[in-house]
Amino acid sequence: MTTSRPSPHAQNAVGKSTDHTSETDDLTAMREVVRTQAERHQVVTAPRWPGGARIAVNFTADFDAMLLRRLLDEPPMQRAKGEFGGRVGIWRLLELFDGHGIKTTLFVPGRISQLYPDAVRAWARSGHEIADHMWEHRVPADPQVERTHLLRSTEALEQLSGRRPIGTRSWHSPELLAELGYRYNSHDAADHRPYFTTHDGFRLVNLPFHYAFDDAQFFSFAWLDTDNAAQRIADPERVLELWWDAFRQQYRHGGYLNLCLHPFLSGRAMRIAMLDRLISRMKQLPGVWFTGCEDVTQHCLGLEEEH
Amino acid sequence: MPWKDGYTISDERGLADAVLHWPGDAACCFGITVELGPACGPGGITARDLDTPENYYGLHGGLDALRETLAGHGMRATFAVPGVIAELYPEIVRALHAEGHEIAADGWRREDISLHERAEERDLIRRTVAALHAATGEAPAGWYCLPRAGDKYAVGAISPDTVPLLLAEGFTYLGNSPADDVPHYWVADPAGPVAILAMPYYYAFDDQFHLLFPARGTGLEHADALERNWRAEFSAQYRRGRAFTMNLHPHAIAWPNRLRKLDDFLTHATALPGLWNATAGECARYWLETYPAAETLRIEPSIWQYHEDSLN
Numbered sequence: 001m002t003t004s005r006p007s008p009h010a011q012n013a014v015g016k017s018t019d020h021t022s023e024t025d026d027l028t029a030m031r032e033v034v035r036t037q038a039e040r041h042q043v044v045t046a047p048r049w050p051g052g053a054r055i056a057v058n059f060t061a062d063f064d065a066m067l068l069r070r071l072l073d074e075p076p077m078q079r080a081k082g083e084f085g086g087r088v089g090i091w092r093l094l095e096l097f098d099g100h101g102i103k104t105t106l107f108v109p110g111r112i113s114q115l116y117p118d119a120v121r122a123w124a125r126s127g128h129e130i131a132d133h134m135w136e137h138r139v140p141a142d143p144q145v146e147r148t149h150l151l152r153s154t155e156a157l158e159q160l161s162g163r164r165p166i167g168t169r170s171w172h173s174p175e176l177l178a179e180l181g182y183r184y185n186s187h188d189a190a191d192h193r194p195y196f197t198t199h200d201g202f203r204l205v206n207l208p209f210h211y212a213f214d215d216a217q218f219f220s221f222a223w224l225d226t227d228n229a230a231q232r233i234a235d236p237e238r239v240l241e242l243w244w245d246a247f248r249q250q251y252r253h254g255g256y257l258n259l260c261l262h263p264f265l266s267g268r269a270m271r272i273a274m275l276d277r278l279i280s281r282m283k284q285l286p287g288v289w290f291t292g293c294e295d296v297t298q299h300c301l302g303l304e305e306e307h
Numbered sequence: 308m309p310w311k312d313g314y315t316i317s318d319e320r321g322l323a324d325a326v327l328h329w330p331g332d333a334a335c336c337f338g339i340t341v342e343l344g345p346a347c348g349p350g351g352i353t354a355r356d357l358d359t360p361e362n363y364y365g366l367h368g369g370l371d372a373l374r375e376t377l378a379g380h381g382m383r384a385t386f387a388v389p390g391v392i393a394e395l396y397p398e399i400v401r402a403l404h405a406e407g408h409e410i411a412a413d414g415w416r417r418e419d420i421s422l423h424e425r426a427e428e429r430d431l432i433r434r435t436v437a438a439l440h441a442a443t444g445e446a447p448a449g450w451y452c453l454p455r456a457g458d459k460y461a462v463g464a465i466s467p468d469t470v471p472l473l474l475a476e477g478f479t480y481l482g483n484s485p486a487d488d489v490p491h492y493w494v495a496d497p498a499g500p501v502a503i504l505a506m507p508y509y510y511a512f513d514d515q516f517h518l519l520f521p522a523r524g525t526g527l528e529h530a531d532a533l534e535r536n537w538r539a540e541f542s543a544q545y546r547r548g549r550a551f552t553m554n555l556h557p558h559a560i561a562w563p564n565r566l567r568k569l570d571d572f573l574t575h576a577t578a579l580p581g582l583w584n585a586t587a588g589e590c591a592r593y594w595l596e597t598y599p600a601a602e603t604l605r606i607e608p609s610i611w612q613y614h615e616d617s618l619n
Contacts, residue, residue, distance in 0.1 A: 077462035235535035269543035
């Protein structure tokens with residue numbers, strides 16, 4: 001009952017396939033991939049942000065807390081490490097963003113919204129977007145169960161935030177997302193700008209999520225099951241400079257930046273202080289549109305209508 | 308509350324900055340935990356682990372240098388000492404105790420306690436207490452289950468029996484938990500509630516994950532990142548009025564250029580007004596008195612439903 005569809009981000013498998021087909025078949029299959037990829041993707045090359053803004057910045061937080069640790073059957077102290085996100089980190093991030101008066105998106109697994117309802121309500125009350133992060137941070141292999149999960153998560157979030165989510169960070173099937181009213185996904189990076197993907201009769205907005213802008217890659221020990229020699233052990237100063245550099249580059253070119261934070265990591269006091277400095281630096285420049293993913297999605301959909 | 312099993316170990320919200328106060332209106336609680344003894348595997352310290360140059364350094368030249376540095380700043384630490392180290396180096400443990408450092412337990416041989424059955428675990432706890440008592444004349448108030456550098460997860464390991472056993476054996480606190488950055492209650496049974504006070508631990512402030520990590524030879528040196536983590540966290544926690552805890556291993560941190568970084572950091576920290584340098588036991592006793600579980604532990608009822616298709 002709990003078999004799951006593996007995350008497409010199980011990157012360790014990339015390039016390691018042992019499947020073999022005959023050379024001709026393989027080339028045919030490759031041509032088909034190239035053709036459908038080209039048909040499926042359409043990049044927003046001229047975003048024309050509202051008010052002449054030069055860049056749209058989506059600060060996002062994935063409120064997994066200990067759920068993924070639990071899902072991966074990690075030991076009690078690992079789950080307690082995630083619990084920091086629910087007890088402490090989620091509140092500090094809210095205070096940080098509200099202090100700067102910027103709107104963000106909180107991606108919440110339905111289960112976690114029921115464990116920490118006060119936190120989710122508080123984010124919604126402050127005007128932040130509450131979006132889906134899968135019922136329990138997995139996508140069931142059985143499509144019927146998958147539908148039950150997404151519906152349950154959607155309703156749980158709607159009940160707390162008062163609004164039905166239109167966004168997700170997940171690998172739910174596009175068809176199911178469309179059926180339940182979802183307009184965007186923020187889980188992949190086929191481009192550094194927002195892009196549309198076309199499916200059977202509908203389109204989804206995609207807001208690029210990239211691991212270079214994920215706090216976990218820098219701060220979470222054993223992230224994605226990595227072994228000890230692969231740990232990054234980054235200090236906040238290093239990440240501040242990397243992210244500031246990325247922001248500057250996008251700012252110059254009229255782009256987009258989506259930063260992914262985990263309350264159990266970025267909620268640590270030293271990292272909140274780092275994010276405070278990062279946001280303060282960003283705010284010194286004119287034309288920075290800090291907003292939630294929903295606003296960027298609506299803007300992109302509006303551009304599409306103009307066409 | 309069966310749903311909490313396997314998900315949370317404490318209440319849903321930690322104590323906010325505004326309600327935290329330290330003795331004498333101090334601005335920040337400053338804790339130093341020093342693990343005594345050599346690096347080891349999950350089975351704990353063996354004769355082979357002891358028969359290393361690092362072990363010699365960590366119990367002699369390295370330890371002496373670290374003690375001198377701490378003394379230079381008038382700072383006291385909590386030494387997390389495995390039972391076997393107290394058996395093998397009783398005079399060192401006794402001297403540390405006499406200098407005013409706290410001696411706490413760090414397993415019998417710093418083994419992964421979760422690999423043991425309940426009866427074995429109780430036996431290991433009792434043997435450790437006896438060894439520390441013999442060296443210092445006191446039973447330890449705290450029990451650590453800190454991570455080893457080679458562990459899969461840099462958090463430490465605990466068994467389902469650990470907290471109930473520690474309470475039964477009279478311990479005041481559990482030395483390490485990553486669920487908060489100030490002391491908090493680790494709830495073994497929410498119905499009681501049965502809970503032990505847990506002290507904050509985080510790998511970003513632990514030298515062993517930065518200095519020739521994961522192991523000598525191929526390990527990478529990130530002494531610079533370690534120092535920046537200490538400084539960034541301390542300054543943020545000081546501003547918030549919370550706590551800062553760092554974890555040291557003499558065989559690693561005492562190497563002269565690294566020790567200078569520690570020395571510089573301690574100079575910086577102690578120059579600020581209102582620093583409360585407390586051992587873990589002192590901090591725990593203050594916390595239990597000021598923020599007792601009966602008043603501050605707020606475990607909310609579950610609204611979680613059972614679902615056939617879910618983890619539950």
